[in-house]
Amino acid sequence: PGSSAGELFRQACLQEREPDRVGDALGRARVRMPRYNEEEKKQRTSAIQSALEKATDVPLRIVRCSLGLLEYTNGLVKIANPNLVTDVGVAGLLANAALKGAMLNVEINLNCIQSKEVVNTVKEEIEKTLVRAEKLIYDIMKKVKDIMHK
Secondary structure (H helix, E strand, O other): OOOHHHHHHHHHHHHEEEEEEEHHHHHHHHHHEEEEHHHHHHHHHHHHHHHHHHHHHHHHHHHHHHHHHHHHHHHHHHHHHHHHHHHHHHHHHHHHHHHHHHHHHHHHHOOOOOHHHHHHHHHHHHHHHHHHHHHHHHHHHHHHHHHOOO
């Protein structure tokens, strides 16, 4: 079961990369839009804001996927071979690192998004996710160490 969950996570993350590349290209194109009069400036600003919101979606989905992997890893500790339990701990640490790295990407995008509603909604989600992730990684590492020191 462990390898199939890992493969699902890998596939999910690989699928997320392409929209990010497309979003980057669209964002660059929107920055180059003309801005000679007020109407063009408004259209450009609107297009850039839309690109920023879309660019936030990809790392946010990776945050969610990483949290799911932490949840899975937490359950895996209970059934893991005691001689291999450190591998489960490493998997938890890596999932936590992926989650926090993706959160950084979300947060940098939020700094540029003008919609307070979007910013507040996403911030609330990542704050709750971070609290949950910190509890999970603590639990995972505690269980791993308990098994190691039996």
